[in-house]
Amino acid sequence: MIGSKKCPVIGITLDHEEAGGYSNFPWYGVRENYSQVVVKTGGVPVFLPHEPLLAEQYTSQIDGLIITGGAFDVNPSLYGNEEVHKTVSLKENRTNFEYAIARYALKKDIPILGICGGQQLLNVVLGGTLIQHIPNEIENSLPHEQPNPRDEPSHLVTIMTGTLLHDIVGVTQMHVNSAHHQAVGEVSDTAIVDAIAPDGVVEGIEAPQQKFCLGIQWHPEFEVDPNDIRIFSAFNNAACD
16 A cells, blocks of 8 residues: 555556577566566556457556557558558567557556557557658657667657646656657647657657556656656556546
């Protein structure tokens, strides 16, 4: 218990790898700082295997959903683009699962936090599109796949006032890390942009009609900025309601 509140159960999506490395058989994995920051801010983390047929049932067992990032991309066909850039790498079953559970979570108005690739997936589920490879579409773009370690900042982002994200962090600029070659393209009429990089790349989106639906292009679980932790605190608080 956190004070008089019951700790919310937070579902965290997993990454998937084929045989090799950790095991000679296919395996799931996730960085432990995802669960650590959930515990730190008052939540109970549970990990969600990629079972699309169980997605609706999962949403009856959790109070909030974190869609994690990973070194792969959303299939362009899901946002109406049949052309696939040569850099695109797919994990079809993971995407199918995350797409399904995000839709159920939106329908049930369960708080959602999409991180990095999770933001991109969330934007597609909401009806938006993606930029398949930033250097091809953004002139003079920043190195969004930063060369320095992920627990160090890469660049600044501007936070739009009047948004949920600004209400949470209370500042108009944050230092962020950066580990992506794709980005949000168009957003649907059910979402708004709440953060942007100096080169114009979308760094945050939210769906105002939902109780809590936030996408973050950076990895706040590394806490490279003092305000990153506030994002998880607000998410867990929303999941308690």
